Amino acid sequence: MNEGANVKEHMFNLINVLANLSPSRSIISQLILLLPEDLAVVEHSYPEATSPDAKGILEGLGVKFGDKVERIKDGFAEAIHKHIHKTFDWLDDEYLYMERIHYGYHVHDVVNKMSEVRSSLAKLMDVHIDSIPNPYLEWAKLVLKKLSTLYGKGKTFGFLKALLVRDSFKDKDWQLFLNEVRTRIGADPAEFEEILRSTVIGESEHLYRKGTSRHPEGDIYLEHAKYHLDPLLYVMYRYESRIDHEYIVRHKETLTKALEEVFT
């Protein structure tokens, strides 16, 4: 249909367009990502987005203004919120998908990762892998800069550095880790809770069910924190007589890189 199109050029344009829609480059995407939020906070942080004209357009995008500003269910804002997360993961080789595997008559659902996205795009476009935009890295640097001013460098850096050394935390490991790291960085309980809410915990989004419909083996959730760095997957494993829990750390390399760039 598109005669004489240049695949490399169109791919380059597509990646740039996706990067330009990310919250590090667009205030509109940023605001939508960080909702729900109190109106007073939105008016203070995004004054340009609360004029009558701007409000009219944001409402057209599926944003509802009241005492709280929030995304309307099934509106465009909801769609772009989801899309931002998908693109974060995609361009950071962390995109998860469910694969259905057939063993004879049995069907089994397993979760896999698209881990060769950046290298295959770089190869196709004939560019160095580092020249492919990474919206997650850009966003992480922006968030970490903000957090360093809120809680002081040492505490946020100390917590995230300790988190990123680990691959996962099983059952009681997580609470032991939190107790140990809170003492180590010298945060009081309220302050530590705030660091956790900003970086790792908040709202759980159910992603996938493992196993089969007759024999469910567990559920996988993505943990959305306030600023959506979302470095934790929460996995619940169901066995006949017990349920086990695990937190899996994701975006490790990129978050480590962002920490080094922001805090050193």
Next chain:
Amino acid sequence: MAGGGSKGSVSEFSKQLSNFVNALMHLAPSRNYITQFLYIVKMNGSVDYRILEEAYADIVKDEHAREAFAKAFGVSFTDKISLESGKYGWSLTEFIGKVLQLFEDPDFRSKVGALLRDEYPQGIPNLAEEWLDVRVKGLSSEPTYGGNAIKVLKEVMRVGRAKMEELERALGLGRGTLIECLKLLDLYKLVTKDFDGSYKPADDLRKYPGVVERI
């Protein structure tokens, strides 16, 4: 974290809106070859390899491009080409569907157009209509059956619904040619086949008949 615009500045918001709208517009399958390929596959569920080999030769015939599309977007290349459910190509095309819906809303276009009048003096384009226009033009430029396929489409639109035999009689086309034309019309999702075997115009053609009248 937010941008450094002046307090409540309308012009700062207009600048941000312009970048946002511009990015969304360039995702549209009418404007990007990559999303066009992915969206055509998504619209059809799966497409015969040999059909897309002709229509998108520089993606489908190139081994490196096939490998990249498989690994980056989850495109499956066998005798049929399809998008693997849940992979990025799938979710990107879902999002593009939402973008087309958004730009089809006249209220949204008029509000954005009022703020970005200098940049878009003709108004904000309706991307759903633009995508239909590209598909109809793509059909008409198909070297072997394009001309006849447009004749078939116009006849289907004129009568509202028609069976294969009725089209044969009305247009004086052979069965083989007619089948190829209908395959093309189905690829671009310009007609739908009813349970009784009759063909009728796709819903977006009913909304925007002018697209075909202009051909």
